[in-house]
Amino acid sequence: MNLPEHQTLTESLIETLTWLPFLLEGFGLNLLISALAMLMGTLCGAVLAQARLSRPPTLRRAGHLLTELTRNVPTFVFLYYLAFMLPTEIRLPGGGEIWLIPGWVKAALALSIAVTGFCADNLSLALAAWREGDHGRALLIIPSWAGYGLIIVMASSTASVVGVPELLSRCNTVIAATGNTGMMLPVYALACAIFVLTCWPLIQVMDHLKRRMMDRYLRYPLATARGGRP
């Protein structure tokens, strides 16, 4: 609280770095949210993809309709929706045992809807290719899927708006705690660096892998991945 009015940039930077472990802990939560969202979204997306490729027309139509919905729901709004509408705890029927639903789980649920849409679209293409015997083409989903995971990592920062203590929200906590407006730029810049330094190399690896697979397996060139972002 007793900071001088004007700190030099280096002093601000040094002070920012002392908060690095606290911020990285928050980034861990971003990764956890993203992992859970990818897991749930992929499972749901696989179910939808199966439905879309199944024989009964009603099931197929339902698969398409649900994919359409999951593709068009803005996850930011859905995040608010779940944060306000889901209870914070549920009592299991009969047993009386209480399960808490922490905010980060709600955030993962919200993001998983975007993953569901992505996987439903791309898995149904991959499954179709696999059934046609074009295995290489089907496997192309792996780098796309991993790339989408990184987009979800970035989207997980929106959880800060409903009070989940992830990286962005911790940036705001640090700024509020130091009460120093000069800290804002270095703290947010540090958060940017954490995202860029984590995601950029991984995206490079995925792109490289994808290009290798395309060169190897594809008989004709194809468009870039098309899928709704969160």
Place this chain on the structure above:
Amino acid sequence: MSAACGMVWARLAGLLMAGGLVFAGLFMGAPAGAQWVAPASATAALPGDSERLALIQRRGSLVVGVKTDYPLFGGLNAQGEPEGLEHDLAADLARRLGVRLTRVSVTSANRLQRLEEGSVDVVIATLGDTAERRRIATLIEPHYYASGVTLFVRPDSPVREWSDLRGQTVCATQGAYFNREMARRYLLDLQIYNLPRDARLAVRDGRCAGYLFDHTAIAADLRQPEWAGYRAPLPVVLNAPWAIAISRKERGSAFDRWLGDTVADWHRSGFLLERERAWGLPASRFLKDTRELWSRQQADGTPMCLRGIDGQWPAACRNPAFVSSAEVSGLMQWGLRLRETTGIDLSIVYDPEDRRAFGSGLMMTLGLTLACIAGSLLVGLAGAMLREARWSLVRAFAAFSNVLGRMTPPLLQIYLLLFGIGALLAEYGLRLSPFWVAVACLSFYTGAGVMSALREAALVHRQTDPDYRIHPRRLASIVPLASGAVVAALINVAKATMMASAVAVPELLSVTTTIMAERGNVGVMMNIVLVLFLLLIMALVRLLGLIEQRLVRGAPRRKSVV
């Protein structure tokens, strides 16, 4: 009349000093020097068809039930003399009637009983208006005050908005009716204490972000030397309106109307606001808004809030919680009937203020969407051209921006620009607009995707024409190849515009959270906003699809794979 009134006052003041008639169990004297200049127009035209009013004038005194256990409103001062805002109101009523004031101490438990048995004429005792109480007493409209909930925080607390508290630990006391509701509306994590004292100490020790309690009680706490420097910076919410009460039998009588007219005059003249300030209460939005509403004039200069032929105030001037569908017409009737029959509280239908806010939020969202789409296309095209520029430095800059744009969350970009860079610019007296910051960052983020799509399309052209360069004049050659990915990127930016709500841009989502925090219709509003956004996005998908078809008519459509 004012001369007579003055005489009464002088006599009373004399009596007080001579007899030392101070608080004596039930009956009390009027406070000396509690006179204000306020228009007393209503007294001139007093219809006489109220038994109670006739009785008051016959006996020459108005008996008012007030509290003595509620500091600032009806409490005892250091000398043990009763005083407070409600005592001032009682004194003004007597002054306007030109009679003596007799104050009777009542409690929350017996205030309505005193009315029923007729031992007091009027009760002004922190009485919250509810449908149940309206059955056993006549509650005067308009309301003269509203108690609400606020947060008691440490002097160094950074909290500025209720939304700052989402997910945070907040102290509260057991049994407060608003705890659950506040946790639900503002996503608070409540830590419940048995006693207010424990909760306040927890705030002092930094165990929670603040203490959630009734704002009138917090106002009294803040005046204690022990809590010097402590604050209540948040707007008072969950307002429960307080009403003056008279006997059930007096409903619709001249007394009822005269009291209503007087309270309306208190609002219009600013008397209530002035008394609130005088008692050191935090400025309540209820008084400010009510004064604004009741001072509104029609085109011909007459006040908007005038009683109709039935003696009722117009519905627009009343608290919608106490208006029934039978009393109104049009949209308001429809919305209220829905609320009465199904419990669905569509305040954006029946409340003109909510309706206006929601409409302007919708327009703001549409504006944001259009601006972001235009911005993304511009950034994408400019980025793609710079990426192919002759100078390697420019190319490197474009490539770096692309990575930065794609690899940082747009919300973080918004904070970085608005607060980080904004703090630097503020030193030069420049202020960034949150709307344009949001548009710029979302355009930057999506523009990176548009740029990649354009470059890939250019790559295809380069296979046949190695000198091919992206240029606005050659757009026609590139649109058919890039349109699919560009449209997908534009839909993605439309799905992200509501991020602007995080920096208080009053768009649809942000307006919705405000409305539901105020009305408590969380479920209804969340469902509406989710469906509305879904429809908006689907309409945009359709629209962009049509435009894409127009632009690429004839050109072979590329099927999207993986």
